[in-house]
Amino acid sequence: MAPFFTNLHTMNRVDFTPEAKALMDELRDFHGPLMFHQSGGCCDGSSPMCFPLDEFKVGASDVYLGAVDGAPFYMSASQFEYWKHTHLTLHITPGRGSSFSLEIPTGKRFLIQSRLLSHEEIEALPEPRLGKQH
Amino acid sequence: MSEVFNRPELKESYGNYINGAFVAPVDGHYFDVTTPIDGSVITKVPRSNAKDVEAALDAAHAAYATWKDSSVTERSNMLLKIADIVEANHHALAAVETLDNGKSIRETVFADIALVIDHFRYFAGVIRAEEGSVSELDATTVSVNIKEPIGVVAQIIPWNFPLLMAAWKIAPALAAGNCVIVKPAEQTPVSICAFMELVGHLIPAGVLNVIHGFGPEAGKPLAQSPRVHKVAFTGETTTGRLIMQYASENLNPVTMELGGKSPNIFFPSVMDADDEYLNKAVEGAVMFALNQGEVCTCPSRILVHEDIYDAFMAKVVERTNAIKMGSPFDMSTMMGAQASEDQFNKIMNYIDIGKEEGAEVLCGGGAAELGGDLNSGYYIQPTILKGHNKMRVFQEEIFGPVTCVTTFKTTEEALEIANDTLYGLGAGVWTRDAHEAYQVPRAIEAGRVWVNCYHAYPAHAPFGGYKQSGFGRETHLMMLNHYRQNKNLLISYDKNALGFF
Numbered sequence: 001m002a003p004f005f006t007n008l009h010t011m012n013r014v015d016f017t018p019e020a021k022a023l024m025d026e027l028r029d030f031h032g033p034l035m036f037h038q039s040g041g042c043c044d045g046s047s048p049m050c051f052p053l054d055e056f057k058v059g060a061s062d063v064y065l066g067a068v069d070g071a072p073f074y075m076s077a078s079q080f081e082y083w084k085h086t087h088l089t090l091h092i093t094p095g096r097g098s099s100f101s102l103e104i105p106t107g108k109r110f111l112i113q114s115r116l117l118s119h120e121e122i123e124a125l126p127e128p129r130l131g132k133q134h
Numbered sequence: 135m136s137e138v139f140n141r142p143e144l145k146e147s148y149g150n151y152i153n154g155a156f157v158a159p160v161d162g163h164y165f166d167v168t169t170p171i172d173g174s175v176i177t178k179v180p181r182s183n184a185k186d187v188e189a190a191l192d193a194a195h196a197a198y199a200t201w202k203d204s205s206v207t208e209r210s211n212m213l214l215k216i217a218d219i220v221e222a223n224h225h226a227l228a229a230v231e232t233l234d235n236g237k238s239i240r241e242t243v244f245a246d247i248a249l250v251i252d253h254f255r256y257f258a259g260v261i262r263a264e265e266g267s268v269s270e271l272d273a274t275t276v277s278v279n280i281k282e283p284i285g286v287v288a289q290i291i292p293w294n295f296p297l298l299m300a301a302w303k304i305a306p307a308l309a310a311g312n313c314v315i316v317k318p319a320e321q322t323p324v325s326i327c328a329f330m331e332l333v334g335h336l337i338p339a340g341v342l343n344v345i346h347g348f349g350p351e352a353g354k355p356l357a358q359s360p361r362v363h364k365v366a367f368t369g370e371t372t373t374g375r376l377i378m379q380y381a382s383e384n385l386n387p388v389t390m391e392l393g394g395k396s397p398n399i400f401f402p403s404v405m406d407a408d409d410e411y412l413n414k415a416v417e418g419a420v421m422f423a424l425n426q427g428e429v430c431t432c433p434s435r436i437l438v439h440e441d442i443y444d445a446f447m448a449k450v451v452e453r454t455n456a457i458k459m460g461s462p463f464d465m466s467t468m469m470g471a472q473a474s475e476d477q478f479n480k481i482m483n484y485i486d487i488g489k490e491e492g493a494e495v496l497c498g499g500g501a502a503e504l505g506g507d508l509n510s511g512y513y514i515q516p517t518i519l520k521g522h523n524k525m526r527v528f529q530e531e532i533f534g535p536v537t538c539v540t541t542f543k544t545t546e547e548a549l550e551i552a553n554d555t556l557y558g559l560g561a562g563v564w565t566r567d568a569h570e571a572y573q574v575p576r577a578i579e580a581g582r583v584w585v586n587c588y589h590a591y592p593a594h595a596p597f598g599g600y601k602q603s604g605f606g607r608e609t610h611l612m613m614l615n616h617y618r619q620n621k622n623l624l625i626s627y628d629k630n631a632l633g634f635f
Contacts, residue, residue: 037372038372039370039371039372039373040370040371040372040392040393040530040531040556040557040602041369041370041371041372041374041392041393041430041531041557041602041603042292042294042368042369042370042391042392042393042394042429042430042531042533043292043293043294043319043368043369043370043393043430043533044369044370044373045369045370045371045372045392045393045531045533046370046480046484046530046531046532046533047370047476047480049372049373049376051376055376056372056375056376056379057375057379076371078556078602079530079556082524082526082529082530083526086526093475093476093479093480094475094476095474095475095476095477095478095479096168096320096321096474096475096476097320097321097474097476098292098293098319098320098321098349098369099349099369099370099372099373100349100350100353100354100373100376100377101349101350102350104320104348104349104350105165105181105348105350105351109476111476111479111480111483112483113483114487114526115490116490116491
């Protein structure tokens with residue numbers, strides 16, 4: 001696996017940890033290709049939701065942030081306004097989530113860890129596109 | 135010495151509740167339920183799938199054939215008896231709720247279960263007084279409006295007030311004459327099992343069914359079913375969209391409540407006197423800690439006028455530091471456990487994000503070490519962060535005992551900050567000034583504005599959100615219309631043809 005953040009020109013807005021990839025591999029065996037949408041709101045909100053690819057309809061109010069191990073990662077455009085200065089890393093935590101995210105039955109839950117992007121990184125990253133990009 | 139409740143004994147497992155009885159899941163799979171008080175396993179419930187959902191739908195449809203013709207008196211009396219039985223078992227149900235959700239017994243006794251009882255009584259009352267309408271449109275044409283139940287409804291319940299959130303949905307649906315299938319949150323499936331054990335015999339078989347399971351396995355076939363006529367949901371935004379999508383496949387109506395980032399606004403007149411009202415206002419600010427902050431309307435942003443900031447916040451911080459944490463079964467405990475490990479980690483993450491964004495920690499800021507068995511539970515110190523409204527901690531729902539404070543100079547600025555959010559569920563306005571008390575709430579884009587109070591959810595005050603907080607209003611008779619259709623009879627007494635054909 002290539003190290004992250006070595007080259008601003010190949011930098012992603014969203015990356016993933018080996019643990020997240022392992023969970024994705026486990027889910028892919030059963031469900032096929034995956035996608036993510038970052039949720040807001042109460043209960044299981046402020047968390048990434050994992051669905052089979054195309055299960056969740058994205059549109060002109062969503063931005064495409066990139067792919068995590070091949071799975072497209074989206075967020076609502078209005079929410080992205082507050083996230084645009086952060087870098088996201090998809091990780092996992094033990095726990096019992098309660099939404100429709102695919103990993104809920106496994107006793108693990110996807111989680112986003114984030115850090116502030118530096119000024120140079122923000123300049124280097126292209127503006128994400130709206131709507132379905134996969 | 136305060137009262138300490140005993141930890142309730144649960145059965146080794148519970149079933150789904152279908153057609154008037156507890157039944158095992160078709161494929162026989164269960165999942166463990168843990169308590170966040172100490173992380174231990176407390177019981178098992180069915181890991182249902184589409185087959186169990188179909189069985190519930192069969193029961194609900196069979197029951198609906200006669201239930202739709204039940205009289206309001208019959209339905210009202212059923213709801214009243216349910217309330218009486220919950221009341222007779224008030225403390226027992228409260229203890230089960232505390233065990234499953236982790237909140238303090240003080241809250242389950244005085245808030246959750248108390249409100250459940252009243253909710254059934256409220257809807258039992260309103261339906262007896264309802265009427266349709268009749269209009270004579272002209273001398274020979276009469277229009278008659280009759281409200282009919284919508285049919286079989288699906289309700290997906292959150293984990294923050296498990297039995298209360300179920301009651302908010304079940305009571306109006308049953309009152310209006312529908313048959314119901316409830317999917318409780320997988321984190322907190324126990325209190326509804328205890329509830330059904332107590333009241334199931336009052337409800338005709340198939341009228342109310344409970345299917346346990348995971349969202350993608352049990353929630354999806356339920357929300358997506360063409361045999362369901364309406365879907366109700368409380369939870370997060372992405373899941374809300376997904377459920378709307380599933381319901382749209384069948385052109386089904388939906389109602390949903392999706393969260394908030396509610397501002398609690400304190401105007402200068404609050405500090406005009408050091409009296410009981412100021413004491414109430416200080417408590418109002420500390421309300422972010424109620425239910426460990428796991429409330430869609432958590433007052434997670436404190437907006438204080440800069441002139442009173444120092445004096446007011448000194449009192450708020452002092453009151454926050456005095457919050458007693460401890461065993462949730464102790465009646466003197468004010469704040470209990472967060473509902474699960476992943477919630478705990480998510481909240482801790484946000485505290486870190488706040489610090490990274492430059493917020494100042496006024497109190498709290500980390501996990502709470504309570505000692506003994508509680509060390510394996512999920513406890514967080516009540517935390518106040520000072521910053522500005524563009525920070526992520528001011529915009530995203532943390533759903534924990536964390537509030538963020540900022541100041542304002544003018545009413546216009548307060549409103550601008552208050553409304554600068556994706557959500558519009560709740561808000562609090564604190565002032566002694568009669569003009570501010572009306573004009574500020576009218577300018578806030580939220581469905582519930584508490585004026586000189588907070589976190590009150592009495593029946594007959596409609597509750598629901600603007601913007602990304604969802605739509606539909608609960609806890610009021612207007613919710614009945616979301617569970618009904620209007621049947622219009624247009625009757626002609628004119629014996630003559632129109633002359634067209």
